[in-house]
Amino acid sequence: xxxxxxxxxxxxxxxxxxxxxxxxxxxxxxxxxxxxxxxxxxxxxxxxxxxxxxxxxxxxxxxxxxxxxxxxxxxxxxxxxxxxxxxxxxxxxxxxxxxxxxxxxxxxxxxxxxxxxx
Amino acid sequence: xxxxxxxxxxxxxxxxxxxxxxxxxxxxxxxxxxxxxxxxxxxxxxxxxxxxxxxxxxxxxxxxxxxxxxxxxxxxxxxxxxxxxxxxxxxxxxxxxxxxxxxxxxxxxxxxxxxxxxxxxxxxxx
Numbered sequence: 001x002x003x004x005x006x007x008x009x010x011x012x013x014x015x016x017x018x019x020x021x022x023x024x025x026x027x028x029x030x031x032x033x034x035x036x037x038x039x040x041x042x043x044x045x046x047x048x049x050x051x052x053x054x055x056x057x058x059x060x061x062x063x064x065x066x067x068x069x070x071x072x073x074x075x076x077x078x079x080x081x082x083x084x085x086x087x088x089x090x091x092x093x094x095x096x097x098x099x100x101x102x103x104x105x106x107x108x109x110x111x112x113x114x115x116x117x118x
Numbered sequence: 119x120x121x122x123x124x125x126x127x128x129x130x131x132x133x134x135x136x137x138x139x140x141x142x143x144x145x146x147x148x149x150x151x152x153x154x155x156x157x158x159x160x161x162x163x164x165x166x167x168x169x170x171x172x173x174x175x176x177x178x179x180x181x182x183x184x185x186x187x188x189x190x191x192x193x194x195x196x197x198x199x200x201x202x203x204x205x206x207x208x209x210x211x212x213x214x215x216x217x218x219x220x221x222x223x224x225x226x227x228x229x230x231x232x233x234x235x236x237x238x239x240x241x242x243x244x
Contacts, residue, residue, distance in 0.1 A: 003123075003223060017154075017184075027219075029125055029153035030184060058151075060221055093223060099203055101126065101210045101217035118208050 001095040001109045002066050006057045007033065008077040008088040013055045019076040020059075025069060029058040039085050054088065060095050062111070119225045119238060120199050122206075124190045125153060126218040130210050131188045137209040138192070143202055143242050147191040152184035155216065187218065193225055195238045 008016055013030065020028060034051040041050030061069055070090055077088055098107045104116045126134060131148060138146060192202055203220055210217050229236040 001221075003221065026154055027156045029151050029187065029189065031149060031151040031189070058153075060219070095221050095223050096120070097203075097220075097222040099207060099220040101124075101207055101220065102213055102215055104207050104211060116204060116207060118204055 001060055001098060001107070002063060003093045003095045004057075004059050004061060004066070004069055004073075004090060005093070006073050006077070006088060006090040007035070007054045008057065008073070009079070009086065010053055010055050012077045012079075012087075013057070015076045016057065016073055019072050020069070023068060023072045025059060025061065025065070025072075027059060031056045031058070037086065037089070042086075052086065060098060063109075066092065119193060119195050119228060119241060121223040121225045122190075122192045122194065122199065122202050122220060123223065124192075124206050124210075124218060124220045125151070125187050126190060126206070126210050127216065128186050128188055131190075133209050134190065134206060137205050138202070141201055141205045142244070143192060143194065143198070143205075145192070145242055149189045149191075151187055151189050153187050154184050155219070185216070193228055193241060195241050195243075197244060198242065201244075 017028060033054050033056045035054055036050040036052060041048050041052060073090060079087055096109055106114050106116050194202055199222060206220055227236055228240055230240040
């Protein structure tokens with residue numbers, strides 16, 4: 001299992017969520033975040049804006065689905081054919097276990113399921 | 119050490135905080151977020167489907183409404199993972215979909231800003 005954290009433009013979020021739904025990944029968590037990137041924010045005249053609003057999308061997917069999810073986000077979150085600074089980033093980290101609270105079922109990274117004894 | 123990321127219901131946050139501190143876990147981070155799960159969630163469509171409109175039934179599962187949730191992040195030593203997970207499940211379980219998910223992620227190091235110490239010593243102990 002992998003955790004995919006992607007940072008995208010706020011105006012692109014709806015498109016990304018719709019595309020993910022279309023690709024068969026309904027489960028997403030969305031957060032408002034502020035941040036700056038490698039370009040050190042935006043400079044307009046003398047003023048530097050280094051806390052730019054973005055949206056962070058969190059999703060946990062099976063290893064084999066990673067490429068599809070990443071490609072879907074990349075395709076939709078780009079502002080144009082070429083893309084531009086500030087379109088965002090995608091980070092991927094490993095997840096060892098996941099639990100569903102309502103059923104108390106544990107899923108390990110190799111896909112095996114077991115019930116948690118409380 | 120491990121990061122435990124739990125997505126839970128909005129109204130469960132106080133009970134969960136209390137349960138965790140009773141279990142000896144004092145350090146947590148919480149945030150608000152929006153999300154959707156593997157289930158479907160458009161209440162209008164759901165109601166329409168309940169009343170038997172075929173159009174609504176055909177739309178089930180295609181909606182993309184986001185629901186407000188809370189994210190809890192706890193960093194604990196490996197030995198405490200089981201305790202935290204069972205505490206969260208115990209307090210949040212209602213048995214209906216939407217109760218949330220818990221993810222366990224590896225963390226390579228933790229550093230206390232005040233003193234620069236690192237490792238398991240700066241985390242909650244059993």
